[in-house]
Amino acid sequence: xxxxxxxxxxxxxxxxxKNLIAEKIRNKGMxxxxxxxxxxxxxxxxxxxxxxKRVIDQKTYPGYLFVEMDMDNDDAWYLVTETAGVSGxxxxxPRKPQPLPDAEMDxxxxxxxxxxxxxxxxxxxxxxxxxxxxxGPFDSYEGVVEEVYPDRGHLKVNVHIFGRSTPVExxxxxVERT
Numbered sequence: 001x002x003x004x005x006x007x008x009x010x011x012x013x014x015x016x017x018k019n020l021i022a023e024k025i026r027n028k029g030m031x032x033x034x035x036x037x038x039x040x041x042x043x044x045x046x047x048x049x050x051x052x053k054r055v056i057d058q059k060t061y062p063g064y065l066f067v068e069m070d071m072d073n074d075d076a077w078y079l080v081t082e083t084a085g086v087s088g089x090x091x092x093x094p095r096k097p098q099p100l101p102d103a104e105m106d107x108x109x110x111x112x113x114x115x116x117x118x119x120x121x122x123x124x125x126x127x128x129x130x131x132x133x134x135x136g137p138f139d140s141y142e143g144v145v146e147e148v149y150p151d152r153g154h155l156k157v158n159v160h161i162f163g164r165s166t167p168v169e170x171x172x173x174x175v176e177r178t
Contacts, residue, residue, distance in 0.1 A: 004068050004105045005091075005100060007086060007088070007090070008063060009063060015039060017083060017084070018065055020083050021065075030073075033069060033076045034067060034069040035068045040108055040111065041057040041060060042112070043057055043058075066105070128144060129177065130142060131178060132175065133168075133170065133174060138168060141161070143158050145157055146167060155170060
């Protein structure tokens with residue numbers, strides 16, 4: 001019976017390692033034993049300096065792969081663990097890894113599906129956070145974030161000008177955290 005397992009791999013090489021494992025599966029004809037290999041990602045929209053939106057895929061769990069496989073087959077265990085870049089299964093006993101609970105894997109699969117349907121905005125600022133304006137007419141002023149508009153990539157910052165607090169709407173690219 002195939003169940004899901006978490007596999008610790010070298011960060012930033014998840015895709016390469018997934019392809020290596022998939023190639024080994026094809027070569028050994030073990031597609032019925034190792035069914036799926038997932039790199040959970042979610043789509044994130046960010047606003048660039050020129051004001052254009054860009055959607056990128058961001059890894060939800062960097063350094064991990066999720067493998068649906070039949071652990072009763074020793075050849076499958078060796079195929080996966082002997083792949084370059086694989087540290088091993090996430091488990092108290094690396095020789096007898098425990099499968100991920102179904103409820104936990106359902107959450108991971110749901111995050112993957114939801115992330116593909118509607119990209120999540122990349123929010124870099126929090127309300128009440130102190131920021132420094134780095135471009136525009138208020139260059140080098142400091143202020144406090146009052147509101148965040150993630151769909152537009154803007155925020156409202158309260159800036160002290162001439163002894164008064166003045167709300168100014170700025171793009172994410174115009175401010176930096178202090």
